Amino acid sequence: MDIRDTVLAAIGNTPLIKLRRASEETGCTILGKAEFMNPGHSVKDRAALGIVTDAMDKGELRPGGIIVEGTAGNTGIGLTVVGNALGMQTVIVIPETQSQEKKDTLRSLGATLVEVPAVPYRNDNNYVKVAARMAQRLAREHAQGAIFANQFDNVANRDVHVRTTGPEIWAQTGGTVDGFVSAVGTGGTLAGTAIALRERRSDVAIAIADIPGAALYSYFTTGELKAEGSSITEGIGQGRVTTNLEGLEVDEAFLIQDQESLETTLGLIRDEGLNVGLSTGVNVTGAVRLARKLGPGKTIATILCDPATRYQSRLFNPEFLRSKGLVPPEWLEQPQSLEP
Numbered sequence: 001m002d003i004r005d006t007v008l009a010a011i012g013n014t015p016l017i018k019l020r021r022a023s024e025e026t027g028c029t030i031l032g033k034a035e036f037m038n039p040g041h042s043v044k045d046r047a048a049l050g051i052v053t054d055a056m057d058k059g060e061l062r063p064g065g066i067i068v069e070g071t072a073g074n075t076g077i078g079l080t081v082v083g084n085a086l087g088m089q090t091v092i093v094i095p096e097t098q099s100q101e102k103k104d105t106l107r108s109l110g111a112t113l114v115e116v117p118a119v120p121y122r123n124d125n126n127y128v129k130v131a132a133r134m135a136q137r138l139a140r141e142h143a144q145g146a147i148f149a150n151q152f153d154n155v156a157n158r159d160v161h162v163r164t165t166g167p168e169i170w171a172q173t174g175g176t177v178d179g180f181v182s183a184v185g186t187g188g189t190l191a192g193t194a195i196a197l198r199e200r201r202s203d204v205a206i207a208i209a210d211i212p213g214a215a216l217y218s219y220f221t222t223g224e225l226k227a228e229g230s231s232i233t234e235g236i237g238q239g240r241v242t243t244n245l246e247g248l249e250v251d252e253a254f255l256i257q258d259q260e261s262l263e264t265t266l267g268l269i270r271d272e273g274l275n276v277g278l279s280t281g282v283n284v285t286g287a288v289r290l291a292r293k294l295g296p297g298k299t300i301a302t303i304l305c306d307p308a309t310r311y312q313s314r315l316f317n318p319e320f321l322r323s324k325g326l327v328p329p330e331w332l333e334q335p336q337s338l339e340p
């Protein structure tokens with residue numbers, strides 16, 4: 001018998017899949033951890049489970065309670081899946097710039113959605129700060145408790161990757177992994193996986209794949225938090241050193257432009273059957289860069305974060321891509337069809 005008690009037990013233990021083209025191009029074994037196969041279809045299901053379990057263990061949250069979070073979408077989806085399974089409500093504060101698909105998914109799952117204008121973190125009306133204030137108010141009003149999940153600065157996020165993602169990659173590669181690369185939203189995935197892998201092999205290479213508009217490439221290469229340009233990639237791109245990132249040192253930092261991650265993403269979809277979104281393209285491009293640095297024969301792991309369908313109206317929309325200065329592939333202009 002192989003029966004999971006609830007959907008929570010289906011989070012994690014995702015397959016590690018060899019990426020054909022990236023491996024062929026580099027002479028390395030490049031592996032993608034298929035986080036889009038989680039129940040809420042993203043890497044953030046792990047963080048959601050880690051944060052909610054931690055709050056329950058501390059007695060801050062009980063069934064009937066409310067989980068409040070500021071999120072670009074995937075954490076909200078993860079928290080709502082976890083909350084629904086445990087009989088908790090979710091209130092999700094999301095910048096209005098995020099994709100319609102993620103907002104629709106949140107609504108269909110039953111989350112209460114609060115859309116706010118996208119403003120920087122230093123502004124009091126930033127989505128994270130609005131969520132923190134709403135959580136405080138709801139905690140006073142609601143007998144069963146309300147928490148601010150606080151994914152950026154709550155290390156229960158990073159810890160779940162120390163306990164699960166890192167050890168899984170180590171076990172799945174039989175301890176042969178030479179490098180790990182990830183983009184950063186909160187930093188939980190990169191920092192947590194790095195801690196777990198370095199505990200097992202101190203010289204494992206850890207790399208950040210960052211995007212224009214974020215400040216961490218600059219931070220890790222010059223020590224200064226400086227952002228330039230912008231990116232259409234959702235869910236990643238951090239302007240500060242979150243608590244989850246504190247203490248992290250990386251061996252390599254890469255800055256990946258949108259055109260390159262777009263081509264990598266569409267290649268993974270069309271040539272390898274991997275239904276992934278743009279942050280995955282950033283990760284896999286970063287893995288190829290790390291492979292070139294380390295040389296042939298190495299084993300490098302990265303994260304396949306979430307599905308392309310979460311960005312359908314943007315990723316597969318030539319007009320949208322062109323409006324952002326990107327060159328869509330030819331096949332996107334002429335969708336294939338056949339007379340019946």
Ligand code: PMP
Nearest residue numbers: 074185186187188189235279305
């Ligand atoms: N990719 C996507 C699509 C995401 O939504 C996120 C999380 N915001 C990440 C990558 C990065 O994960 P983390 O928050 O652990 O840095």
